Amino acid sequence: AQSVTQLGSHVSVSEGALVLLRCNYSSSVPPYLFWYVQYPNQGLQLLLKYTSAATLVKGINGFEAEFKKSETSFHLTKPSAHMSDAAEYFCAVTSNTNAGKSTFGDGTTLTVKP
Amino acid sequence: DVKVTQSSRYLVKRTGEKVFLECVQDMDHENMFWYRQDPGLGLRLIYFSYDVKMKEKGDIPEGYSVSREKKERFSLILESASTNQTSMYLCASSSRVGGTDTQYFGPGTRLTVL
Numbered sequence: 001a002q003s004v005t006q007l008g009s010h011v012s013v014s015e016g017a018l019v020l021l022r023c024n025y026s027s028s029v030p031p032y033l034f035w036y037v038q039y040p041n042q043g044l045q046l047l048l049k050y051t052s053a054a055t056l057v058k059g060i061n062g063f064e065a066e067f068k069k070s071e072t073s074f075h076l077t078k079p080s081a082h083m084s085d086a087a088e089y090f091c092a093v094t095s096n097t098n099a100g101k102s103t104f105g106d107g108t109t110l111t112v113k114p
Numbered sequence: 115d116v117k118v119t120q121s122s123r124y125l126v127k128r129t130g131e132k133v134f135l136e137c138v139q140d141m142d143h144e145n146m147f148w149y150r151q152d153p154g155l156g157l158r159l160i161y162f163s164y165d166v167k168m169k170e171k172g173d174i175p176e177g178y179s180v181s182r183e184k185k186e187r188f189s190l191i192l193e194s195a196s197t198n199q200t201s202m203y204l205c206a207s208s209s210r211v212g213g214t215d216t217q218y219f220g221p222g223t224r225l226t227v228l
Contacts, residue, residue: 009154032214043118043204043219044157051214090156100145100164100208101172102217106156 002027002093006105014113019063019078021108023091026072033074034092034102035065044090050074061085086112117141118220120205126226133192135223137205144210146188147217148172148180151202160203163188164210195227 007022025031032051036044048059055067061084065076074091088109092102121136139146145164149157149172159172161180169180177199181189188207192199202224206217 034216036217036219041221043221044206044217045219046216049214049216096214100210100215101147101159101162104149104157106154 002031002095002103004091004093004103004105006089006091006108008108009106010109010111012111012113013081015083016080019076019081019085019110021076021089021091021110023065023074023076023105024072025074025091025093027093027095029095029097031093031095033065033067034094035059035063035074035076036090036092036104038088038090038107040087047076047089081110081112083112083114086110118205118207118218120203120220120223122223123221124224124226126228127195128228129196131195131227133195133225133227135190135192135203135205135225137188137190137207137220138186139188139205139207139218140186141207141209141218142185143207143218144185145208145215145217146182147206147208148178148188148190149204149206150174151204151222157204160190195225197227199225200227201225 003026034049035047050067091105094102148160163182179191205220208215
């Protein structure tokens, strides 16, 4: 069984501030973890993914995430927010035993204030 | 680039109508998915297909059926649409390489049932 919890359905930051979006997972087998972003009126697209190689994963648009097994976390960060980062972000978990099916979190809407 | 297309961006139907949502991918992916996206509920898996003519129920299959007659095409069918099926529907595809593969999403179909 697998599940994902995203803490905070809405996060608001000022332009230039640190972005931190939280994701905790539960999985009975080694997980693979993903962050996807959804811009208004679009489908989801991959930001980054953890597949058991390096625990610090760098993605597109300056985002990165660190897999912490002891904390069962995979938080998404970006040092300096840009207005174009305003979107909805989804954390997802899957595994080798789940036939490619992912379980998604409820999403976090990021607002960036000028 | 992987492309996943959905037949309509917006659709308005009446209660009791039969509704077809079509999804086509151009990357020869084995896996295809239909999700429903509602505010605050994230993405919920309706049906999953891992090969032609193969399908598995997801978390919320009630009121829906699917068809996959060709590898590139995955259809979602609402046999008798109801107002509680008003939602955003997202199609996705991925290759069958264990759990590590990214899901590629279409732009979504926003369905309104009156």
